[in-house]
């Protein structure tokens with residue numbers, strides 16, 4: 001959601017920022033803009049639409065200083081006026097902003113009564129406050145004064161037309177990374193923007209203010225004291241964020257899963273022992289209930305985690321939707337433990353709950369693909385899911401990685417030496433076999449493209465994968481898809497079945513095989529087009545996709561690949577923008 005990019009240095013800043021914005025596209029956005037030093041002034045280009053819409057404006061342009069932005073509209077519709085960068089009234093300052101300023105109306109009334117505003121954004125208030133305070137104080141102080149008044153979240157880059165040697169930057173509760181390269185300094189909302197431009201980076205702490213020059217930078221806290229932070233090497237390479245030979249990141253990421261499981265095993269096992277801190281395990285062992293908090297796909301991974309904690313560790317666990325939990329007051333047990341699942345580590349709904357939990361001093365763990373994210377920094381304990389960078393908005397490998405890490409964590413908590421490791425190796429092989437038979441998913445997709453509604457059904461863990469299958473399909477194919485526990489159909493949803501409604505049943509558990517089949521038959525009798533994804537040992541000759549047998553509690557890892565491929569091919573046949581589906585963002589930083 002929104003992306004920021006800035007560069008000052010010897011290389012061509014216009015092209016670096018333009019390319020950086022392209023790399024940040026995956027975060028989700030609906031308008032785009034760039035500002036660059038042009039002789040002794042600043043040229044601004046902004047558009048509603050895609051980064052490529054800026055191409056004519058930046059073609060053959062060069063500069064040593066530029067900032068850019070991809071905007072996901074919150075305050076004011078996506079249009080050119082609301083797109084960033086925004087200028088102050090006297091045109092001295094130019095600013096890009098990620099985040100939301102909650103008290104912008106109040107600040108407008110209090111400080112900016114004589115000012116005029118060209119957009120409906122909360123952002124314009126920031127750039128004008130800087131200008132207002134800069135009338136009576138040095139720019140550094142004017143920015144810090146502005147920061148002290150802002151409520152909400154922000155990561156900002158500012159250019160000052162009176163001093164076009166540097167980029168000013170500041171942030172609070174919104175990610176901003178400083179990249180240090182041989183030829184200059186870059187700023188970006190995430191590491192992907194820095195790849196190829198910088199070798200080292202610093203994740204800026206909340207309430208940091210800084211200045212970046214061609215070959216140096218300074219960081220300060222809110223009261224103006226200098227901060228020293230040791231930069232870390234950038235380990236993400238251009239190859240990690242490259243589509244390689246795949247047409248879409250989503251397909252590439254689906255294909256990465258078998259290998260990813262092997263590398264997770266490598267990270268989390270030393271021989272037969274789990275490589276997880278004893279301190280964390282003991283903390284969890286002492287609790288009386290595990291509370292799992294997440295959103296979307298991560299929440300569905302959390303449902304599998306609940307199953308592992310209950311079945312393998314005999315510990316009660318409950319899954320909460322973060323956006324619901326924040327506005328409710330559930331009964332909390334005497335010794336709770338909280339686990340937060342998030343691919344990005346920046347999801348606002350999850351962060352809001354984390355902060356509440358932190359205030360109450362309950363122990364917590366974050367399981368994320370971004371250990372340096374806001375969540376990673378807020379939590380007591382953090383486990384990396386080692387999925388590698390996930391670029392497609394529709395999450396695939398992060399889902400399976402979260403499930404794998406949860407299974408390993410559950411084994412470690414239980415202290416029981418099961419053969420999880422070899423079972424997971426079996427899963428990796430089974431995933432490869434599924435990928436080998438991807439044409440079957442293409443066949444199913446052909447039957448789905450004209451549908452207005454589709455349903456996934458299952459029971460128990462098959463139902464939880466159904467939820468994920470339905471989410472994937474609706475996200476990228478735009479077909480209205482729901483998942484139901486198959487036993488619930490007759491209590492209402494079966495009324496929605498009409499001629500040729502696709503119903504996909506997932507059947508991998510012996511105990512529920514017969515009953516799911518019978519529920520599916522009930523829908524077929526009412527006109528539905530039925531499809532069955534089943535485990536080999538339970539399969540019938542007429543089943544649509546037979547997946548290899550794996551340890552029964554790990555089967556969702558394999559059926560997940562099938563539902564991901566079905567969603568992918570359906571979206572492909574519908575010519576949708578698979579990696580950047582409409583209205584969605586990869587990193588959901590607003591509540």
Ligand code: M6R
Pocket residue numbers: 295296297298299341342343344345346347350393394395396475584585586587588
């Ligand atoms: O970064 P997170 O895992 O916290 O994100 C949570 C959801 O926004 C995310 O899983 C979303 O549902 C994806 N688009 C699913 O494909």
